[in-house]
Amino acid sequence: MKIFDAAKDLPDELRTVLDDITDALDARANADRAAGANRDAISAGHDRIAELEATSKALDAQAVKVEASAAANASLRAEATKAAKAADKAASELDDARRAHERRVAAVEHLNAEARSIDESIPELKKRLQTAMGNYRKQILAAVNEDLIKACAPLVPVIRAIAAVDAVMPNGGLAHDWLDCAKLISPVGYRSDHLQHHVRVSGTDLLATSDPLPELPTGAVIAVQEIVAVSTALRQHRAFQPPTPQAPHTETRQRGAREQQRYDEAAERIRQSEEEFDRRQERSKEHKTGNSWSFGEPGGARSARPAEINMGPPIPLNDS
Known part of the structure; x- marks a missing residue:
């Protein structure tokens, strides 16, 4: 040597x-x-x-x-x-x-x-x-x-063949972690870092090469493709879940502060409107004459509060 x-x-x-x-x-x-x-x-x-x-x-x-x-x-x-x-x-x-x-x-x-x-x-x-x-x-x-x-030199093709199979194998490859560790650092120009429990050496990897990975033989390609197809189908499988009946729609959403305020203001306006309507009804009854009618909405049920129109005092007829 x-x-x-x-x-x-x-x-x-x-x-x-x-x-x-x-x-x-x-x-x-x-x-x-x-x-x-x-x-x-x-x-x-x-x-x-x-x-x-x-x-x-x-x-x-x-x-x-x-x-x-x-x-x-x-x-x-x-x-x-x-x-x-x-x-x-x-x-x-x-x-x-x-x-x-x-x-x-x-x-x-x-x-x-x-x-x-x-x-x-x-x-x-x-x-x-x-x-x-x-x-x-x-x-x-x-x-x-x-x-x-x-x-x-004889080891490099073996390492490249392992890497080629690892690249196409599903579920984490063939020996990915091992390939990351399979290195032989050249003694020329190497660097060593003394860490707490071990020494890390870096430099030129004599097992590495820039050549493309070798192509797998046809038989190996077919076998791996079959595994990949089944693994992909298995990964995409979803368990059967029967449809659930639709529950009646209920209002469950909580009102926000601004929405509640608008709701309260609208309710207050309705209450005031009803009170005003009642007061007018009372006044109308006090000054009511014979010429008055009550009516409801056309074609519909009569209103709970009939609308009354005061026609005023009767108009005398002209005999001439």
């Missing part, structure tokens, strides 16, 4: 930064070891210098004493010379020890400076490594993407 080839083929950028980091860490470790050895030597040198200083001081005193005695006694000249050489040798050893001590101190300072310099370069090396590793991951993920595309 391409992923293995991509994994074993380190980019030059990554190889270089790995070598630089290895060299820096090795140099840092060597500096630590060398500085530690020199510090141990410095500690031992302090004791050696103190010992040599005491020896040199004693030999110098002995040489001075013998030299003073030899000035008065020639037989002591050889002994004085020997004592002087011993004192000179001790002084030389003391000088050598002091110079070695100074070199060790300077070496420790140099090693410490080298270690600090290496430490200061580590952050930059980390950035270089991060960049190189990012490119290395992209190289591997691109190979993984190619392997996945090759592996998914």
Whole structure:
């Protein structure tokens, strides 16, 4: 598979930064070891210098004493010379020890400076490594993407066939929810959102395609159409309900406030009209003469309240 080839083929950028980091860490470790050895030597040198200083001081005193005695006694000249050489040798050893001590101190300072310099370069090396590793991951993920595309090629027609049947099946389809979840997100350029209880990944779906859905075979189309027809008829079915007898029409509507007001006003006008009619009747009876008639509506029943016409006093006849 391409992923293995991509994994074993380190980019030059990554190889270089790995070598630089290895060299820096090795140099840092060597500096630590060398500085530690020199510090141990410095500690031992302090004791050696103190010992040599005491020896040199004693030999110098002995040489001075013998030299003073030899000035008065020639037989002591050889002994004085020997004592002087011993004192000179001790002084030389003391000088050598002091110079070695100074070199060790300077070496420790140099090693410490080298270690600090290496430490200061580590952050930059980390950035270089991060960049190189990012490119290395992209190289591997691109190979993984190619392997996945090759592996998914036989699955895509199956997924499209499921989608084609799902599109024509009634009552919620075949596996609609499953199709919504049947995704394989490419590792190249994906995005992940860490939610409360799960991680949501989004990106390119390797199982998706823009090709139209395949056509179903004739047998499958006929079978599905039969199911659709029966399902549609069943969905449109309504239970039988016998007709209910019509009840007599009654006035059940409640009068509104304005309608009630108009009704009351009309009733009041009728009442006042009747009262006025009664008063006129009474007055008519009080002044009634013989010439009066009562009549009802033509061709109809007589009115409960006959209309009377007062004709006034009788008119005398002219005899001439």
